[in-house]
Amino acid sequence: MSSASKDPKGKKWIGFRFAISGLIEMIRKERNLKIHLGASVMVVLSGVYFSVSAMEWAILFLTIALVTSLEVMNSVVERVMDFIHPAYHDRVKVIKDAAAGAVLIAAIFAVLIAIVIFVPKL
Numbered sequence: 798m799s800s801a802s803k804d805p806k807g808k809k810w811i812g813f814r815f816a817i818s819g820l821i822e823m824i825r826k827e828r829n830l831k832i833h834l835g836a837s838v839m840v841v842l843s844g845v846y847f848s849v850s851a852m853e854w855a856i857l858f859l860t861i862a863l864v865t866s867l868e869v870m871n872s873v874v875e876r877v878m879d880f881i882h883p884a885y886h887d888r889v890k891v892i893k894d895a896a897a898g899a900v901l902i903a904a905i906f907a908v909l910i911a912i913v914i915f916v917p918k919l
């Protein structure tokens with residue numbers, strides 16, 4: 798029996814630590830992710846200030862998770878492409894632009910959700 802199967806809980810915690818260290822690396826190096834996290838903090842503070850309902854919190858948390866995780870994946874796509882093809886290439890452009898487009902879609906709808914939730918409370 799391997800040490801991993803003897804200690805499945807310990808293995809899970811090691812995986813969790815890798816995930817956290819990946820996130821810390823992304824937060825340190827990716828300016829756009831810092832901007833999204835800053836906006837997320839503002840949204841949470843606004844939610845507290847305006848005493849949003851449980852359903853509104855659920856929608857806001859889902860939106861924050863969607864935008865920030867898509868931003869992380871966008872950065873991953875950029876790094877993978879830079880690693881496998883550092884030189885300029887039209888296909889790299891299409892791939893990177895599409896990944897950025899996914900973030901843009903989520904960010905546009907995040908703004909719409911913020912308007913729907915917060916504007917009536919002003």
Ligand SMILES: Nc1ncnc2c1ncn2[C@@H]1O[C@H](COP(=O)(O)OP(=O)(O)OP(=O)(O)O)[C@@H](O)[C@H]1O
Pocket residue numbers: 829875882883884885886887889890893894897
């Ligand atoms: N190797 C490449 N070949 C073709 N186009 C590229 C290449 N590298 C970057 N680009 C173009 O530059 C844009 C920005 O890519 P870059 O990897 O520099 O990301 P960035 O500066 O972190 O920007 P952001 O995170 O805001 O998308 C891409 O969306 C793409 O249009």
